Amino acid sequence: MPAAVQTPLVFTSVSKRFTAGNRVVSALQDISLSLSLGQVTALVGPDGAGKTTLLRLAAGLLLPDSGSIASFGLNTAAAGEQLHRLIGYMPQRFGLYEDLSVLENLNLYADLYGISQQDRQNRFAELMRMTNLQKFNQRLSGQLSGGMKQKLGLACTLLNRPRLLVLDEPSVGVDPLSRRELWQIIAMLVQEFGTTVLLSTAYMDEAERCQQVVLLDRGQILHQDAPAGFHRLADACSYQLSSPVLGKRMLQQRLQGQPDLIDSVVQGDAVRAVARPGSRPDWQAIFRFAEQVQIKPVPPRLEDAFIMLLLARHDDKSPAETACFVPGNGSRFLATEQPAVIEVEQVDRWFGSFQAVKKLSFDVRHGEIFGLLGANGAGKTTTFRMLCGLLPASNGRLRVAGLDLRKAAAQARARLGYMSQKFSLYGQLSVKQNLEFFSHAYGLRNRHRLERIAWAFQEFDLTDFADTNSVDLPLGYKQRLALACALMHEPEILFLDEPTSGIDPLARREFWTRINSLAAQGVTILVTTHFMEEAEYCDRLLIMREGDILAAGTPAQIRNRSHSADQAPADTMEEAFIRLLEITGEANG
Template sequence: MSAAALKFSAVSKTFTSERGQLSALDGISFNIQPGRVTGLIGPDGAGKTTLIRLAAGLLLPDAGEIQVLGIDAIAEPLTVQSSISYMPQRFGLYEDLSVQENLDLYADLQGLPRIERPGRYAQLMQMTGLGPFAGRLAGQLSGGMKQKLGLACTLVRSPQLLLLDEPTVGVDPVSRRELWQIIYRQVQDAGMTVLLSTAYLDEAERCDEVLLLHQGKLLDQGEPAKFSHSVEGRTFLVTAKDLGHRRLQEMLSRAPGVLDALIEGEAVRLVMETIQQPRAEVLLPGQKDIHITTVSPRFEDAFIARLKIRQTNPVTEFSSQLKIDPEKNEEVISVKKLQRRFDDFIAVNNVSFSVRRGEIFGLLGANGAGKSTTFRMLCGLLPASSGELAVAGYDLRRAAATARGRIGYMAQKFSLYSNLSVVQNLRFFSSAYGLKGKQQKLRLDWALTTFALKPFEDANAGDLPLGYKQRLSFAAALMHEPEILFLDEPTSGVDPLARREFWARTNALAEAGVTVLVTTHFMEEANYCDRLVIMADGEVLAAGTPLSMKSGARTEDNPDPTMEDAFIQLIEQRQQKSQAAP
């Protein structure tokens, strides 16, 4: 075995804040071998970013030793930084510079000799597909293209060790796959060692090895298959003829012996607390036509089994006052031939769909497809260039302000006031929605209790872990008890535990009659939707149920496609048609 590319020995790191001491890492020890891709996973606040910043020589530990490519990172941090490349979560592209100018800038910063630049640029442009966009401003790129440019800038000088902190957050499945192809090409062609953190557990499954962090401690290290085997005999799929998938999941999540219940297509995937064959009469007493089948465990099952504490207390009611008449098939959102132009650029073109009361409706698409622009028009934040828009019975061309009072909106990026405390944010947003006095106090108490924000009520919103920021954003959107909820990539970057918590709450709202319109880049979350549309280049590419989408992607080689398979197939077919067009 060759010398470790990265070695931590009993490393600890503590931060001090107004709220006291926070142990980010506690006695961490591990070795990473060269020429491999190692995934770094764990819940929000586990210490992943701290570990990567220590490995990059940007932080010094309180105790322990760190060796990076044989260099003492504590004694020689600058030497380490000149030997590695590091891409943080929010990579610093200069949006007023072109793609080529960004590459030139990072080549200057990394000291790449000018004679080597043309050849390296050509490699990077070919790998990322950014060649045709060399003159485009970085700020005008889609999210996926920005991430690829960020990775290209990081790789201007080919390093021995590449550190990536959640490089695929906020990008669509096609772009994620392309980013992974770039990463593995570096490993195969240049022998590069890669350490990356990720919130996508399917990505962790692609790694050669995984480090699992929790509360600053290293719980385990090994190949993904090792983790999956640990839950062998505990994973099952359950279907029920007379129960909808959301109701089925809610009932199974409370059944005895069930650790985790996750919607998977028209079924619910179970992880049991112990190795056992679940029985229908125990899981769902009184229900008929229950089918339980054994399925192979996957990495996410093991992650949840290792970290999830079974919920035994009943879910807190969202509101005692939320009374929505879930009249069947009542249309509460209507979009007809919607178009939005920005000068000569058409961002949304001839989009039509409708959403019914109590439905969870998904709006999916690649980066730059027009989803967020459509969302902003539906929320009354951006006027449509043409077409018809109606929300809660109000024409948004005439009564946008009135319609906004019936809507809750959770933005794609954390959009609360970072310098205000949790309770100050909640008080501000409730006031903006017209709440005051006793009613406001009741809603504040409800939000702090329901979303477990009480311990953080005096903390600045900007200092919260990502999962708690998400909770606060969700609570703020619900302060005025809206009947329609817009969620723009609400789970981007949060860990699987936080995503499960979020969807449990969203499903409860839908069951209460709240209408939900959601965009997401986690394609498996589309399984929570009753119906969805997939957009590409500002137009509707496909519409239907998740089951119909996956059925359309079924082939002999892939008889049981995932939602991600269906999405990628649709996008690739459109690209092929575009390329074939004269």
């Protein structure tokens, strides 16, 4: 058989353009790419790089404006029906019909694929075992947790046993356990069936698992190689720093603005720093001897090269050069010395016969970054909605900014900002119209209103998108706009429900620079996240399981709690999170 017939996917000089209002957007420019049989290839890049466009072209859902695309020797412009049997495509948000049950979704996809009634029973049983969804056949997909939706979406995609599997951000919005299960399924498909996989991801640790990584930027391939090839680009540039005197936050602050550094991120109780290629940071000039800073070189990782390549091309200011003032000697405050501005006492929330939150009690103190973690369906978003006055508690007491939410929910809402898990602005309104609407809704008037809108445009670099409908914004700019609207009235408390879900590492760093700066100014922040590295930025954490408290404490205390007789304490928050859930049996539930 000719090699071309065996090649899962070949892009030859492919370009694709779209019209957005009066602008012509060049989504992809002269892309040439070839996938190897039975390999997993990751597509990475900043928001708006063209990843989703490339995946839709690969799946035959779009046709190129110029160039050609072939899958297993078939041209996608002419062989749509044949490719439908060879390629499986799972879009962002999993492509499910939320008003249909698990079984009804499977039957709908089986109809679309032309699978006979005789074959369905065996395939459904096989996929239910693979995804562990057997007990949920009759549940509406809209009532599934994010991790279950992910697995059902994958099961629907795999019904026709595709030879090429195309996945667009399959792990966005799902917890670490669900991400791990997804990768177990992908590994099984590759090993047992020789499936070729092309997926986009915002998580560089996932790209590290792949045989090939393609870095897209502004519609062009910036670099393509195995993960080890990316590592070589950042060789001898990465360091780990720790100090018992400064602590991780002050340590990171001191590294920001250093000309020889392009990146610094909190990593456990230490800080990971990345130097510019060919430079040698003068550590003695940055730190005093009495600060006892320990510095050791560490192996490079793909994320280091990702940031290095993008900053070199854009000539942008790096995250390490964005100053973020954090007072104190490594700790923003002593929690016991600060007043509680959020108080939760013995709170229940029932939905019919289902108890989503169970006797929950905790407090959050002034200027604190407080993290709320848990697997999908643990009750985090329900807790958030109750604290924002959007959902009443069934029992218990909730106080926000000194106000009882049973008696003064409207007054409390006026003192807080809320950025929801799903982009909740008005998609058919422009950026300017969204800012005008939210400033008016928050009661801003006249000159003050105009000043805050001008502040939002400047602070979040939104001027170039003023007349763009928010639905057409790249994900990172949607996030900027959502945060700008949440801060329009200068709230003293900010609720962030999975605010960085799906955005790239550079945008994630920019976001946390802003959050640390807000906390330094005294804003109290309550955040949920599935990205466990972000949990390290929190002063304290609460891990929920099935509506109850599984663990609480500082990030270091949580990691130390995850040890057992035959295991040392976890090195990372993700490892600690999974271990704690496994101890309670949730990982196998």
